[in-house]
Amino acid sequence: MELIKKIVIVGGGTSGWMAAAALANAQTVTPVEITLIESSQIGTIGVGEGSTPYLKHFMASLGFTESDWMSRCDASYKTGIYFDDWNHAGSRYFHPFYNELDVKPAEVFFHCANTRRRGAGPHIIGDDFFLSGQLAQLNLAPKPHKSLPVEPEYGYHFDAAKLAKVLKQFALAKGVSHLIDDVTTVVQDNNDNIAKLNLKSGINVSGDFFIDASGFRAVLIEQALDVPFESFAAELANDAAVAVSTQLDGEIPKPYTISKALTAGWMWRIPLTSRVGNGYVYSSAHLSPRQAELELAAELNIDADNSDFKHVNMKVGMRRSPWTKNVLAIGLSHSFVEPLEATALMVTQWGIESFVKTLTVQHPAIDLAQSRKAYNQQLTRLVLGVKEYIHAHYVTSQRRDSEYWRQVTKPEQMQPRLAEIMSCWRTGQDFDALMYRLDVDLAYFSPSWYALFAGMDYRDEKLFIKQHPIAPQVIDKAQNYFKQIALNYFANTAE
Template identity: 50%
Template sequence: MKVKQAIRKIIILGGGTAGWMAAAALANNPVFAAIELCLVESDNIGTIGVGEGSTPHLKRFMDNLGISEKDWMELCHASYKTGIDFINWNGDGQQYFHPFYFQMDVKPAEVFFINANARRRGHGNAVKPDAFFSSGVLAKRNLSPRPNKALPCTNEYGYHFDATELANYLKDYACKRGVRQIIADVVEVSTTQHQQIETLILANGERLSADFFIDASGFSAKLIHKALGVPFQSFADELLNDSAVTVPVPALMDSTQTQQAKYHTRATALSAGWLWQIPLTHRLGNGYVYSSRHLSANAAAKELLHSINLPESTQVRFLKMRVGVSDKAWHNNVLAIGLAQSFIEPLEATSIMMTQFTLERFMSLFERYQLNKQAETLSRQTLNQAVMQLVLGIKDYIQAHYVTSQRSEAYWVAARKVAISQRLTQLLKAWYQGEDFDLLLYQYDQQLAYFRPSWYALLAGMDYRDPKLKRPFEPISAEITAQAISYCQTLVEQYFQPKHS
């Protein structure tokens, strides 16, 4: 079988977090050592910059680059993230915490699962995840997830950060390792008769050629959609939020709480969406993610400012979001990443995780991809299937936040009535009717983006159940429940509580 011609040059179109993540990852990978890497970005296009939170996966990405937290966090105004506090999602003033789960939580988490199953089958009071996970206790006490002494296992946490500064940090990292940066506007893209990208034509007339291209051009998707015509699947009728209005405030100006959250994200439900509050070291990021079909931009700005006690004259920033996924992330000689590939609204901070997942899968397939035509096709199919599966899994979980809400505003009523997948329909039905939810989680294991602790945190936290249901179930004793809660508190005091607090 004929061996393919080796790839000698890769061009990344677009900077921002996604583009520079790609540049840094490839520059650090010995598989790409002999390949010329070039990134083209415009200084006339600003970054979206709203994704200031991460999942725990980002730590692995930075570790793989050999970057320590002390090297990047201060420069990016970063703080640690233990999870997300969901506030008033049922319109009753209640809240619950979606924690990051790690090995030390196994025993108390099991007690939470049993109590949650008892509740949904008609036994016992509402039970929330907050007290049964170490990160929930950390959030309640406003403590960092970085331990004061060595843990017997690896703990899980994410970050909050300034997305622009993170992109700048990764830019410096990549350029020091040989990535060439070109600041220019791409005005035209030429393709071959076989629908391969051939050259990027710059505003000054210069033509840039490469063997392979990575499309990190954001929502414009200049290569994957505009040049190659790969279809885009919109989720606009399944996830209603398509807009955001944002306003940062200095860290000491947070007037919404007596004690500002330092180590977790807040997600507060509002009339036509939800408000994020993300604590960085120098500012509190605030943003209202909403549906423009249910609220005007001016009304959204007014509601945002009122919610955080700022005057209506405060300057805000408006953003539009394209929610959906490319039919293919990898088509011919183009790999789409970041917003050019997919975007599920920022509720669970999954955008950077998707970029990281795509890059890691691409790098693992790259050597095989170069072997021959058959391996090339198989590599693309493998990545595209994996990306689509993860995107749809994320969509299921995000939709579950809305379709389980009991809020009565027109937006929330509409959000409950959207089309959902057969998989999500079965999961919600099993939970609501007191059936074997864990069996379904097991059956769908390979298709789910989120696993047992997250699903239980959401559905028990929302107290999603049939209030008339009474099915046989033996609840766990109050004594064991108290012991589980005490266990988490003791862990936090032993490993995370400051010595002189």
């Protein structure tokens, strides 16, 4: 039985300040002293980031209203993600945020998708059968201006560096101590727990517990504790990104992210209220940094020689023991799965909130060994679930137009659970029963898998018998149902 009274966070950025804010806001039985050490040497990319709906709940848990923080972070609303050209040139489908208003129309979509994969129906995508899909089509913000029986689910586009500043101000006001300094040496005790950190300035900081938010450097979890990093490179080939901002030019921010497949990866387009964040996530084995700049510039119609590109090398994978000894790794120190579904902050938030719950629910009589084991198992399950859903975007694609796409669409690298999911869908078996059986291990649930598989028209064409046209009134009814809700309850994104 151990008592945590002093927590030291190494690293600022969004992850570090999220942890500081959440810990400072927690109602622990015994007061906890929190110190955050932030390096002056680490810069930020700051070209725009997207979120899942979990960020909405995180900010609300700290007491923020959307008007408190969105304007300070250039934030706009996000209803979901359009996937362009992922299956072939001109293909498009939408991954929505699912809510209770979607239940009945979505059942029609699920039925149509099942009919198609079993060989007797036309290709149909889910855009018209989800409220967020209709809001995206109409360019309406997902925040209702009149009361609805169900609160819609939505995410945000925002400037991550500015969000970190908002959280920093909140944490400092709650009493978090802040040091701008660099860790030079890590001192461990006889049990290999970290006892204190020696800093460049000459001072040292001791603690009962340490949080590693130092990014890919992983100062504590890797350099000090030597916890191994498990690469996902065999399944996810992308290991680099180039980013650049462009002007809105008076354009109203669209309430959705765009992910467009390119020759050696994909590009994002994230509209903030002040600018547009753009980037190209690619495989360095198939494309040089300069080639990536040129391809991205051509897509954006900008001058590659006069643009402020920022390059990032990505370390895609995870640590299965992010909580080791008295260290908890969060953010990039723990894991990184390419940002295709904007899951990075969701994983970070889950890790922080689960640790906070350990302190608030079990503290001071806290069995850290048991808590640590459960935490690592659950977080590993989440990250592996995210990885398999993202991998499915590639192996369902029909693209073979470059060496990159010929490599990433190969099924050989699929893990057994993803292979089972895809086989079940492709062979016309009971997909809903499989989703129910795998429920505890999935990061994404049935609506997301349906949106992906139907959107990519993933099926065995040998099963195709004949096409039964869907009565137009079926789609019209779904469109009209959501269109009336959208027009009556939601406003333009600029309002």
